[in-house]
Amino acid sequence: MSSAATVLYDHPGPKAKARNLIFSIIFGVLLVLLVLWVLDKLNSKGELTAKKWEPFTTSNVWSNFLLPGLGATIKAAVLSVIIALPIGAILAVGRLSDHRWVRWPAAVVVEFFRAIPVLILMVFAGEFYFQYTDVPSESRPLFAVVTALVLYNASVLAEIFRAGIRSLPHGQTEAAQAIGLRKTQMMVLILLPQALTAMLPAIVSQLVVVLKDTALGSIFVGYAELLRQANNLTANFSNSVATYTVIAVLYISMNFILSMLASWLEKLMRNRRGGGKHVPRALDPELEVRA
Amino acid sequence: MNFDFLSNPDYDILGAFWVTVQLTLLAAAGSMIWGTILAAMRVSPVPLMRGFGTAYVNIFRNTPLTLILIAMSVVLSNKLGLVLASKSSPTFIKDNNFRLAVLGLVIYTSTFVCESIRSGINTVPAGQAEAARAIGLRFSQVLWIVILPQALRSVVAPLASVLIALTKNTTVASAIGVAEASLLMSTMVENESDALLGVFSIFALGFVVLTLPTGLLLGWVANKATVKR
Amino acid sequence: GKKDSKGNSLADKPNKLTVGIKFDQPGLGLKAPDGTFKGFDVDVAKYIAKELGVKEGDITFKESKSAERENLIEKGEVDYIVATYSITDVRKEKVAFAGPYFVAHQDLLVKSSNTKITGPESLTGNMKLCSVKGSTPAQKIKDKYSKAVQLQEYGTYSDCVDALLSGAVDAVTTDDVILAGYAAQHPGDLKVIGKGFSDEHYGVGLKKTDTKGKTAINAAITKMIGDGSWEAALQKNVGPSGYKIPAKPAVTE
Amino acid sequence: MNQPASGSGPNGTPMISMNNVQKHFGALHVLKDIQFEVPAGQVVVVLGPSGSGKSTLCRVINRLEPIDSGEIRVDGKILPVEGKGLAMLRADVGMVFQSFNLFAHKSVLDNVALGPVKVRKMNKNAANDLAVGLLERVGIAEQKDKLPAQLSGGQQQRVAIARALAMKPKVMLFDEPTSALDPEMVQEVLDVMTSLAKEGMTMLCVTHEMGFARHAASRVVFMSDGEIVEDSTPDAFFKSPKSNRAKDFLSKILTH
Amino acid sequence: MNQPASGSGPNGTPMISMNNVQKHFGALHVLKDIQFEVPAGQVVVVLGPSGSGKSTLCRVINRLEPIDSGEIRVDGKILPVEGKGLAMLRADVGMVFQSFNLFAHKSVLDNVALGPVKVRKMNKNAANDLAVGLLERVGIAEQKDKLPAQLSGGQQQRVAIARALAMKPKVMLFDEPTSALDPEMVQEVLDVMTSLAKEGMTMLCVTHEMGFARHAASRVVFMSDGEIVEDSTPDAFFKSPKSNRAKDFLSKILTH
Ligand SMILES: Nc1ncnc2c1ncn2[C@@H]1O[C@H](COP(=O)(O)OP(=O)(O)OP(=O)(O)O)[C@@H](O)[C@H]1O
Ligand SMILES: Nc1ncnc2c1ncn2[C@@H]1O[C@H](COP(=O)(O)OP(=O)(O)OP(=O)(O)O)[C@@H](O)[C@H]1O
Numbered sequence A: 001m002s003s004a005a006t007v008l009y010d011h012p013g014p015k016a017k018a019r020n021l022i023f024s025i026i027f028g029v030l031l032v033l034l035v036l037w038v039l040d041k042l043n044s045k046g047e048l049t050a051k052k053w054e055p056f057t058t059s060n061v062w063s064n065f066l067l068p069g070l071g072a073t074i075k076a077a078v079l080s081v082i083i084a085l086p087i088g089a090i091l092a093v094g095r096l097s098d099h100r101w102v103r104w105p106a107a108v109v110v111e112f113f114r115a116i117p118v119l120i121l122m123v124f125a126g127e128f129y130f131q132y133t134d135v136p137s138e139s140r141p142l143f144a145v146v147t148a149l150v151l152y153n154a155s156v157l158a159e160i161f162r163a164g165i166r167s168l169p170h171g172q173t174e175a176a177q178a179i180g181l182r183k184t185q186m187m188v189l190i191l192l193p194q195a196l197t198a199m200l201p202a203i204v205s206q207l208v209v210v211l212k213d214t215a216l217g218s219i220f221v222g223y224a225e226l227l228r229q230a231n232n233l234t235a236n237f238s239n240s241v242a243t244y245t246v247i248a249v250l251y252i253s254m255n256f257i258l259s260m261l262a263s264w265l266e267k268l269m270r271n272r273r274g275g276g277k278h279v280p281r282a283l284d285p286e287l288e289v290r291a
Numbered sequence B: 001m002n003f004d005f006l007s008n009p010d011y012d013i014l015g016a017f018w019v020t021v022q023l024t025l026l027a028a029a030g031s032m033i034w035g036t037i038l039a040a041m042r043v044s045p046v047p048l049m050r051g052f053g054t055a056y057v058n059i060f061r062n063t064p065l066t067l068i069l070i071a072m073s074v075v076l077s078n079k080l081g082l083v084l085a086s087k088s089s090p091t092f093i094k095d096n097n098f099r100l101a102v103l104g105l106v107i108y109t110s111t112f113v114c115e116s117i118r119s120g121i122n123t124v125p126a127g128q129a130e131a132a133r134a135i136g137l138r139f140s141q142v143l144w145i146v147i148l149p150q151a152l153r154s155v156v157a158p159l160a161s162v163l164i165a166l167t168k169n170t171t172v173a174s175a176i177g178v179a180e181a182s183l184l185m186s187t188m189v190e191n192e193s194d195a196l197l198g199v200f201s202i203f204a205l206g207f208v209v210l211t212l213p214t215g216l217l218l219g220w221v222a223n224k225a226t227v228k229r
Numbered sequence C: 001g002k003k004d005s006k007g008n009s010l011a012d013k014p015n016k017l018t019v020g021i022k023f024d025q026p027g028l029g030l031k032a033p034d035g036t037f038k039g040f041d042v043d044v045a046k047y048i049a050k051e052l053g054v055k056e057g058d059i060t061f062k063e064s065k066s067a068e069r070e071n072l073i074e075k076g077e078v079d080y081i082v083a084t085y086s087i088t089d090v091r092k093e094k095v096a097f098a099g100p101y102f103v104a105h106q107d108l109l110v111k112s113s114n115t116k117i118t119g120p121e122s123l124t125g126n127m128k129l130c131s132v133k134g135s136t137p138a139q140k141i142k143d144k145y146s147k148a149v150q151l152q153e154y155g156t157y158s159d160c161v162d163a164l165l166s167g168a169v170d171a172v173t174t175d176d177v178i179l180a181g182y183a184a185q186h187p188g189d190l191k192v193i194g195k196g197f198s199d200e201h202y203g204v205g206l207k208k209t210d211t212k213g214k215t216a217i218n219a220a221i222t223k224m225i226g227d228g229s230w231e232a233a234l235q236k237n238v239g240p241s242g243y244k245i246p247a248k249p250a251v252t253e
Numbered sequence D, E: 001m002n003q004p005a006s007g008s009g010p011n012g013t014p015m016i017s018m019n020n021v022q023k024h025f026g027a028l029h030v031l032k033d034i035q036f037e038v039p040a041g042q043v044v045v046v047l048g049p050s051g052s053g054k055s056t057l058c059r060v061i062n063r064l065e066p067i068d069s070g071e072i073r074v075d076g077k078i079l080p081v082e083g084k085g086l087a088m089l090r091a092d093v094g095m096v097f098q099s100f101n102l103f104a105h106k107s108v109l110d111n112v113a114l115g116p117v118k119v120r121k122m123n124k125n126a127a128n129d130l131a132v133g134l135l136e137r138v139g140i141a142e143q144k145d146k147l148p149a150q151l152s153g154g155q156q157q158r159v160a161i162a163r164a165l166a167m168k169p170k171v172m173l174f175d176e177p178t179s180a181l182d183p184e185m186v187q188e189v190l191d192v193m194t195s196l197a198k199e200g201m202t203m204l205c206v207t208h209e210m211g212f213a214r215h216a217a218s219r220v221v222f223m224s225d226g227e228i229v230e231d232s233t234p235d236a237f238f239k240s241p242k243s244n245r246a247k248d249f250l251s252k253i254l255t256h
């Protein structure tokens, strides 16, 4: 039984086991009925015919639509995270500074960009590049998407880092001071490396958020990411249900793998530090749920 | 900065933000209810319910909201025939889209509500339940007297972030044509190209006004509610 | 795909071309799964290229979304655009047009079985009309013909057609030839009403300053219309919809 | 294994008896065929190195952990596996944990009165009176309206003992009740335990406090690797442990 | 307050001296006008109930906590308040914490060699040799490539001592170095401390290990409520404590 269950439930006896089995059966029957109803509806609209699903078994559809879309999605996400990481680290150190004139501007930047929807940033960035720069039209959507994602995620990552540094046991700072390390040495040699590893799972989870947010690029700025490939696919095959299903499966598998990676990393960290006594909950719900 | 557009009667900025607020409040209520049910399933001793809860959360949390909302309209409403307004109503399309957007936001946001509640339950040390069982409390008593009161207090902070994220996520409803803030902004930046910064700052300010006080207030409540150990 | 060193005009025998088209419009400009491009606009674009002395293999097609078209030309990112591009005075301030190579009319797409909708006037209250986000045709119907009609807006016409097929909307509106492209995809299921109620002159957009290029393209269009390729291309791309090939346009730009 | 110094209590039925009890955690065999009795009125101290199964021994007695096989009886009755029967049995067995486990959101008084009201169906006032009485007995009646987090460790543990006593248990289990405490607070908790022992409460105590074991215990049980290795009087155990494992353990514990 | 048994060390300058030191945490007065010296070569054990200010006394000496007023000298030099001067002074004062505080992301060897390389600017090889030597001395050279979390508590604390020694400190501060350890591991750490004391290291140790205080200390200082209440030889302190507070404390600690 999972750890959540042991907090809540006693170890089940034979009666409890029988009861659970009966609930399972009732619930299972309801689920099957729901699925059958959905399939029946789709079938009556002709959405389950082989013609609508066959395209996804051809290599052309993958090599010309889905894979380039997937590539664009990953490209935007990875670029955003890579650019946002150092900016986030700087903002975090800024917010932890002893000097008010560093701390305050950093705080304002972080809070501002966390308060604004990514989509609003994206619309702004897209129009900004259109009006004020010579970025070629091909790259403009990518620029807009990455700019918006960087602004938002640098702020979020800044908070992740800050939480990471603050979650380190205070003893690490004290031990570093006690052997005579200076402030910068302490940050660079002791605190940042530990914060980075401790927060690695949270950073990977953030990648999931970024990956999902790239899809916002399909709404106004027309970035040719995975979701936008639905236009090309349905224009050719008029198979919206099949198309959105396949695209959803792609997103879900990618993000699921990343989430698994994040929790695997979290476990690894916990073990490496011995029993997890001082390990912060890396998947801090505060940060995890921000989408 | 150029703010001439503020006097243009075509742009109902307050109206657009009012739609944003309505989307937020309705979706928040729905997500709380459905998210709590999901959490109950995820921690239930019935394996199939746990499996369903886990699968639901993993599927919808990992799908872009944009895709969920588009599917609401294109698949759920058009193909499965789920309409949320009277077909004969003169505002059927507008109402139906708005409600579909709320439903889509609920489907997505409830996964985060569920996970917040579940992690709230997990923050209650196992020793609390053991001590409760050891004095002879039965399952429902352990749950209602000892675990839930403590879990709910640690759930305020994560739920506050969910609410803030939701407020911002309502912008995605523009993907199915709901006339909320971001849709109006995208129209305005195209038409008022000389006032880009002005338009952006108005909409940015709108969201700062919507999210910052919520965050501060709920953060304060969360602080008050924390169980000291 | 920049012009070669000889000069700035398309008339100066370029050896490569970048041409703007639509990627997701069946019958006009569509990227097929095999990576090729199909449609009437594509055929026009290729014919012009041939006349300019460029081999088909030396054409690079580039997606040009409606809102981006003037910008693409002004910045020289494409050499010319053939993408259901209506000639208007506002646009002429920024770019030059050759053609028109086609005159389209705003029209309605409905299910073949639909007998109630016969034209824009028959869109009574509670009828649901679909068009793409931010497009003018739908607004035109509301303003001119039927205030009571309800508007569903999607990101693409494909979604509109999908909604029409599943009965969620009653009609889709935009230029007849675009609608015909979809009708051709679903022969027997959909029909274009055929009562066009406005004229859209499709032109080939190019740099405002390139007068020589404009003349060359005009010549190519005239030749295409004259030698039967024009009609053949239309027949091939939108014919199956039952759409009546309209009269040949006069090149006036 | 040896089985001296015990037998059955005054009324013949041992308060706790374990017969061939086996318990695994996955592949780990943590209780190996345990055969063991605690007669009414006895105070049994369980010693042993970390991981030897002492806590598990305690926890299976009120089924906080289920066992794989064997039989456990409390006051002659077989341990029920679930439901109301199990809850009622647990109410009869008081348990005190290393980490106190007071209900963090309830006042000290409510912590103690909760069980009598909810389980024993006592009325609220009577339960409060009972609770105040017990809090006086453990010496912290004046803290009754505070939250647990406002108390020192020693005080919290005394509340935990009062909470267990409020159920009027037939037997008390203590799992290292003092090892999470600051040294000066150990004694106040041991004092309460010693006075309980003197009053004739049946007690099973896992503890490293050798003073308590020597002076208050009727028997000392030494566990190692899931087995009961020695079971003798405190005097016999500390003066002449028989097994090498016990000798080794004592030498480590007693030097400093 | 009494001030016996001390004075100044062989060379006249006390290694640590505190003059009229005051320290508050908010409204709480935790160090009350402390007047106190540790001559070179002495081993001073600080005793006192929880919250009496023992840790704070230790921590102000290398300014992990700033003081409100008064003067602290280490080896005759006034404690700098910040910057390089403070860092260099801290390097001269070794400190061992209750919770070890090893750098969790660095190997045992790197933990010990880090200070010499980064602070003393020793070259990497020489620092490693020094570290291996010290690890041998505390008996865990063979663990040098492991991460701290892979070691037992007792081993970790010995690494922490080696880390402090690697800076060749003039004085060592110990803040309850054994109270986070399982009972079986206490002795191995005390052994290292005793041998350090024998070699003449100046040491200030907060500890509840009475055996160590009796046998290894030159002086025992008893604190209560932020004051130094007694300051005498171990014999005098344990046999005849003068103040009631000390008597009370000893009675609580020594009974069990
Ligand atoms: N819930 C559990 N799941 C898996 N293994 C467990 C669990 N509880 C205890 N164990 C293991 O069972 C063995 C016995 O544990 P137990 O807690 O009974 O020992 P103990 O003698 O009380 O030790 P300590 O003195 O450290 O408290 C240990 O190896 C422990 O790691
Ligand atoms: N950082 C701090 N902020 C506020 N109060 C503090 C802080 N550190 C210590 N105190 C308070 O100062 C007093 C003295 O603390 P100190 O840790 O020096 O006591 P101690 O004698 O070491 O106690 P213990 O034996 O529990 O370690 C205590 O009341 C403590 O609560």
Ligand SMILES: [Mg+2]
Pocket (backbone or CB within 6 Å): D054, D055, D056, D175, D176
């Ligand atoms: Mg134990």
Ligand SMILES: [Mg+2]
Pocket (backbone or CB within 6 Å): E054, E055, E056, E175, E176
């Ligand atoms: Mg202390």
